[in-house]
Amino acid sequence: MAVYLGMLRLGRLCVASLGARGPRTPLSRPWPNSKLQGVRAFSSGMVDCTNPLPIGGLSYIQGHTDSHLVNKTVGECLDATAQRFPNREALVIIHENIRLNFAQLKEEVDRAASGLLSIGLRKGDRLGMWGPNSYAWVLIQLATAQAGIILVSVNPAYQASELEYVLRKVGCKGIVFPKQFKTQQYYNILKQVCPELEKAQPGALKSERLPDLTTVISVDAPLPGTLLLDEVVAAGGKEQNLAQLRYHQGFLSCYDPINIQFTSGTTGNPKGATLSHHNIVNNSNLIGQRLKMPAKTAEELRMVLPCPLYHCLGSVGGTMVSVVHGATLLLSSPSFNGKKALEAISREKGTLLYGTPTMFVDILNQPDFSSYDFTTIRGGVIAGSLAPPELIRAIISKMNMKELVVVYGTTENSPVTFMNFPEDTLEQKAGSVGRIMPHTEAQIVNMETGELTKLNMPGELCIRGYCVMQGYWGEPQKTFETVGQDRWYRTGDIASMDEQGFCRIVGRSKDMIIRGGENIYPAELEDFFHKHPQVQEAQVVGVKDDRMGEEICACIRLKSGETTTEEEIKAFCKGKISHFKIPRYIVFVEGYPLTVSGKIQKFKLREQMEQHLKL
Structure with a gap:
């Protein structure tokens, strides 16, 4: 039994600037004290099977806290899964003809992490990954986490000025990319920013415009001024380097920052949402639990991912859910290709399919759609924007996705905060973004007064909990405008909540x-x-x-x-x-x-x- 996620609005940040909204309005308390009379709080040891409900007729809800949050790093999660399911297929890169089980994946990740340390990268350094979906992308994502290096997810479509801005913003020490994909010539674009690259010693770049950048790694071709990824990984296989990795891992904490994902604001300048191991490990764990992954067999856990890894949906909903729950991750193509996604489902016996509404429309409209075998698929992930109810119905009926669930989240929330259960009705899924996730609070407030709205009344959706990002990298003022001292994250989305706790996104407070x-x-x-x-x-x-x-x-x-x-x-x-x-x-x-x-x-x-x- 596989499940379907939907409408994950990643990176949906529309934060009002102080100039646009005026002084920051203090958010109200979750509810007035008078509303709590007669309400009994759950004890920490109580297991409650009912869904949380709003309290006192107001738009505040708290997810269950009967299960404990996980205090593990990404590397510790991979180690545990490799020990538990060493021979289970972990990763299939269809367009590169690569297949690895979890034991092999862990070995490769350890070598890559060791290799990154051997070339001088250290805990806390920022390393950009810039390119389409590939084995290298997953390898770098997991290897940076294993070594304590902070992964910077770089949009593969960025041109020179956009690339320069994000690399300077977070002080990237290194960047990894292929030579070219389609018309995007990564090496040549970087040379526009760093003309010194062509004559630089590999690993010793000195750039005027990017002074922090010293290490440039090519995925697939030896290029002037770059190290080759294969050589970095090979160096990491030496015993003394692996010993160095084990030593460094002793200093890692689950609260260390591990990923910077860029999301723009109303000023137009991208901001680097900084997430920790604790953020993404727990979010991926709770996603999988709601999808009932722990009760599924290996054959029921085969996720087809045609959407980009540089988005939170791909890196957390894809890679991290795979690592935490032992699911097989199938990358169907370097960039979205509807036909390749259908081929992956049919040939690889895929059970879940990820994608945006636009991707699903393209998949459903493939000329040879009816020729593919959908007997194994049960659900998938529809993400990126609100999906029309008729599209959800079409996916369920035409693609055998009975266990559709709808999800809402933002990059700044690691990302998922609301999500349907598989057993929710079609009406509940089509008309909402689901129910609150565990260990997460949500409130909807009047944007003028900061007071809680009554049920079914619109206001700004705010989120609090373990999932809230550590902040925007190097942007304390913008962080405070979004996440105050009370730790409520202001989504900038206008939402309403009904009596059963279902959340509906009404609109956007800004114009994204x-x-x-x-x-x-x-x-x-x-x-x-x-x-x-x-x-x-x-x-x-x-x-x-x-x-x-x-x-x-x-x-x-x-x-x-x-x-x-x-x-x-x-x-x-x-x-x-x-x-x-x-x-x-x-x-x-x-x-x-x-x-x-x-x-x-x-x-x-x-x-x-x-x-x-x-x-």
């Missing part, structure tokens, strides 16, 4: 666009367009699209007397910003709808554009 599961932040694009010599002002909105959910529409006001074309604006974007951020629609306007105080009304602008474009 979700295009096919990718989070796109208008302010970042607006800043970019302002660099165009003919552009006076730019406003970016999301407009509805049947396939992608939303598409990007740039509303551009030109400088007086200037002219340009839609094609020229798009050409200006190419090679400077990621391909998925290039607007589908360019509309030249004379002005924007404004409030009395002169603020642009983006919701009205969106309506105007959808009418203009006849959407």
